Amino acid sequence: MAALYILIPVAVVLVALAIWVFFWAVDSGQYDDLDGPAHSILFDEEDPKHKAGIAQADKGREPGKSERE
Numbered sequence: 001m002a003a004l005y006i007l008i009p010v011a012v013v014l015v016a017l018a019i020w021v022f023f024w025a026v027d028s029g030q031y032d033d034l035d036g037p038a039h040s041i042l043f044d045e046e047d048p049k050h051k052a053g054i055a056q057a058d059k060g061r062e063p064g065k066s067e068r069e
Contacts, residue, residue: 025031
């Protein structure tokens with residue numbers, strides 16, 4: 001019974017920490033582009049069509065906002 005007085009607060013702190021880390025990851029943009037890295041390995045960086053696609057994607061992005069924001 002005495003162990004519960006230690007384990008319950010520790011569990012609550014760990015859950016709160018996990019929730020904080022999750023919201024930090026979402027807020028810092030970790031989940032913004034889930035498909036980009038998976039698709040980028042399929043294309044050659046020197047391919048003109050690939051560079052045109054990157055330029056078009058950059059054009060559609062909000063002005064002044066980088067990819068990592």
